[in-house]
Amino acid sequence: MNRPRGRPRAHCVCTSCGVKVPLYTDVPCYVMSCPKCGLTMTKEGAKPPAGDDQGPNIIR
Numbered sequence: 409m410n411r412p413r414g415r416p417r418a419h420c421v422c423t424s425c426g427v428k429v430p431l432y433t434d435v436p437c438y439v440m441s442c443p444k445c446g447l448t449m450t451k452e453g454a455k456p457p458a459g460d461d462q463g464p465n466i467i468r
């Protein structure tokens with residue numbers, strides 16, 4: 409069925425320590441917890457939540 413293959417669907421990134429976890433399922437990143445610090449994770453490449461900007465966004 410939905411077995412993990414070589415390539416994950418996406419990556420989740422910890423908003424705190426920055427650890428990156430491959431995502432093989434349909435589970436959204438925000439329901440996952442960081443394996444290191446246990447905080448909420450976010451989808452890689454997603455914009456950070458508003459209100460916590462560290463400066464102007466870098467647009468490529």
Ligand SMILES: [Zn+2]
Nearest residue numbers: 422425442445
């Ligand atoms: Zn973390």
